[in-house]
Amino acid sequence: MYTGPAGSASLPLQIHDYNVHIDSNDVFWMILVNHDAVEVNFDAGRASLRVNNLNVFDDHDIANSLTLGLGLPGDPDYPFPAIAPVAPVRATVSFDVEWNGIHDMAQLNNTAQNFKGTFLSTGATIKWSAEQSGFRFESESPDPSRNLISVLGREQNGVFFT
């Protein structure tokens, strides 16, 4: 979340970064949810992800999230600005993400990354909220024009890639 007009995403302007942290196996920002939190109609290019009151961390910004709260030093030779260290705080988020409408389709077989499958570029919308001590956020109504890129895939990777 950033100060500035809708569409802003500049690191120095970031004031909240909600995520579930990297797990003990190094899996990035994934958390198990109930099976019915996700509904997929792949052939129609539709899917939804709906979760209420998920416990997350607010790392303040992506730099602190990915440096485990150490921030960035800032230096003329470093491509990012100085970011002060910030410790994470607890928060909850609720969200309804909808994928809808096929813009493009591709069959991929990527031997370098060991994955294959059918992939769709789709439209998408989100409605979400966050709550933590002293602060609450409510997103605007779902707006398809806000989607920059969204993808659905039916894929196999790793041992399932043959």
Place this chain on the structure above:
Amino acid sequence: MNEQDPSFWKRVKQTRLSRRGLIHGVAGTVAGVSFLTPKLVLADEGQDSENASCAIASPIPGGVTPFKPFGVVVHHNPLNPANPLAKLNDPSQITDFDGFVGLTHIRGGGTGTNTNTGATTPLAFQADMGFSQGKFVGIDGRQHNRTFAFV
């Protein structure tokens, strides 16, 4: 002033690595579990105990390190609107996986509220979110069928 001390980054990295170790140690002691790995203490509303008790998947081998040399390796391939779908990197965060994946990259706006004062302010957001739903071989060597949110 712009000349770089050749040992500068080395000293910074050593200091920060030490701080990182300290933070891990303190967090683990205070919380009883690692504060930085929330899977054992966070659960979706109504999540069953089997789901809540396991961080069982393995990450994809690839990914990015956005804040190199300081940030951790991120086993995730962010969507890039400039890349055609045919050049898509593996959108899954977990490996040994067979199922559905979804990712979004959405920027929008909303309203933040100071709940102490009631003051409101317009804010912007970027949502890089998604899901994985299907079967995968876990770190226990067994096949599982689960649904994950990417948050």
